[in-house]
Amino acid sequence: MSSTSAITTHVLDTSRGIAAQGLAISLYYHDTIQDKWNLIKHSVTNKDGRCLDLLQMEQFQAGNYKLTFQTSLYFEEFKEKSFFPFVEVIFVVNDPNSHFHVPLLLSPYSYTTYRGT
Template identity: 40%
Template sequence: MSHLTTHVLDAATGAPASGVGVVLAHASGAVIAQGATDGDGRLALGPDTLTAGDYTLTFLTGPYFAAVGVETFYPHVAVTFRVQPGRAHYHVPLLLSPFAYSTYRGS
């Protein structure tokens, strides 16, 4: 299992958000990995381990909503989080709608 996974759910439709681009970057701005959510709205990113420090997941929500023909207020959502030493896995889900979003540290 990758050190970092995510899951994007489109709260407006109640369905997984497939094809959402996601970029993982270190606090320095260096891009670590990128990809797009699968048909179930899931994506595993990055190496097997991440060094301790701050990272940002940027969800490219504008292109996703454009592809489904929905106007959105958020062209992207950036979630910054801290990796602690010794933690084996991080799951950072995104609950998304055209005009709101929420996230949390999953398991």
């Protein structure tokens, strides 16, 4: 899959066996000097559960990043409760010339994530 975004994600709702369309996601960068997370972008997954517009390669730099997935809002759409109100995935980028794909497998009471390709 071709993308101009340096960081992408793909969310699958494993409890339904479908892509998690319409899930709100935020991307942050950690400012180590001020020890705070700075918002880069808010986005929403598309019909395939993908978010491909988080960060342009020109803006990409080494450091710590955080993806926040608004899981309880997503499950409320199905009139379901979720154990996790949100999921935060923090990861380190050492080589900003690489693409980073961070998938999320999601259900109301569990999640799994990994470094994808």
